[in-house]
Amino acid sequence: MVPNLIKELISHPVLLETERLKLIPVSEKAKGDIGRLLSDPQVRNPAFFMPVLDTVAYEEWWYKQQQQLDTGKLLRYVACLKSNNAFCGLLTLKRIDDALLRAELGYSLIPVYWGKGYAHEAALRLVEYGFKSLNLHSIFAIVFPGNRPSVKLIERLGFVKEGQLKEYFPYNNRFWDVWQYSRINPEH
Numbered sequence: 001m002v003p004n005l006i007k008e009l010i011s012h013p014v015l016l017e018t019e020r021l022k023l024i025p026v027s028e029k030a031k032g033d034i035g036r037l038l039s040d041p042q043v044r045n046p047a048f049f050m051p052v053l054d055t056v057a058y059e060e061w062w063y064k065q066q067q068q069l070d071t072g073k074l075l076r077y078v079a080c081l082k083s084n085n086a087f088c089g090l091l092t093l094k095r096i097d098d099a100l101l102r103a104e105l106g107y108s109l110i111p112v113y114w115g116k117g118y119a120h121e122a123a124l125r126l127v128e129y130g131f132k133s134l135n136l137h138s139i140f141a142i143v144f145p146g147n148r149p150s151v152k153l154i155e156r157l158g159f160v161k162e163g164q165l166k167e168y169f170p171y172n173n174r175f176w177d178v179w180q181y182s183r184i185n186p187e188h
């Protein structure tokens with residue numbers, strides 16, 4: 001695919017659907033829900049090096065995300081239940097590289113929706129969209145060793161562990177190892 005077409009699809013993101021969920025491109029309307037998600041200490045677990053975002057940190061985060069959206073490197077979706085429109089969480093394809101045809105998958109759900117297969121359902125749809133519509137060649141994910149639910153999810157999504165990235169992630173005055181997973185587009 002011509003890189004410009006990827007940028008076009010990213011700048012005009014489409015609604016995605018699964019059996020139980022709608023994946024809606026993030027707009028300003030979702031700012032409150034996403035803020036609550038990222039300030040929840042169960043979601044932003046310090047054991048997995050994810051700091052809870054206070055109001056100031058969240059404003060910074062939002063601003064940086066907007067910049068990435070403007071440069072065509074990010075797709076962000078909120079997952080909502082089809083049955084009642086309830087906000088479930090956030091799914092992203094980030095660091096979209098239109099030369100390498102590669103992007104990073106991210107996912108976070110509010111705890112009440114854990115353990116129901118919603119993260120899997122939503123992430124699978126986004127991966128499928130990345131492969132079929134964006135024509136990405138590979139999608140990768142960075143997972144913190146010890147984040148068991150995330151490890152289980154990424155492996156159930158068919159991602160394969162590529163290796164341990166040494167001292168990759170800065171947190172609390174030191175750098176921590178992470179695991180990198182990836183999945184190659186099966187149609188390439």
Ligand SMILES: CC(C)(COP(=O)(O)OP(=O)(O)OC[C@H]1O[C@@H](n2cnc3c(N)ncnc32)[C@H](O)[C@@H]1OP(=O)(O)O)[C@@H](O)C(=O)NCCC(=O)NCCS
Pocket residue numbers: 042043044048107108109110113114115116117118119120121142143144147149150152153156
């Ligand atoms: C990572 C995270 C998204 C995983 O969520 P999850 O709900 O455990 O993941 P899934 O959607 O794959 O659900 C799987 C569980 O739902 C159960 N389940 C129930 N109904 C199901 C259904 N219809 N289909 C599939 N699974 C179902 C599965 O049995 C499984 O349970 P288990 O964990 O006890 O084996 C969630 O823990 C989270 O948001 N964590 C905080 C943020 C975070 O760590 N993000 C990742 C950073 S790397």
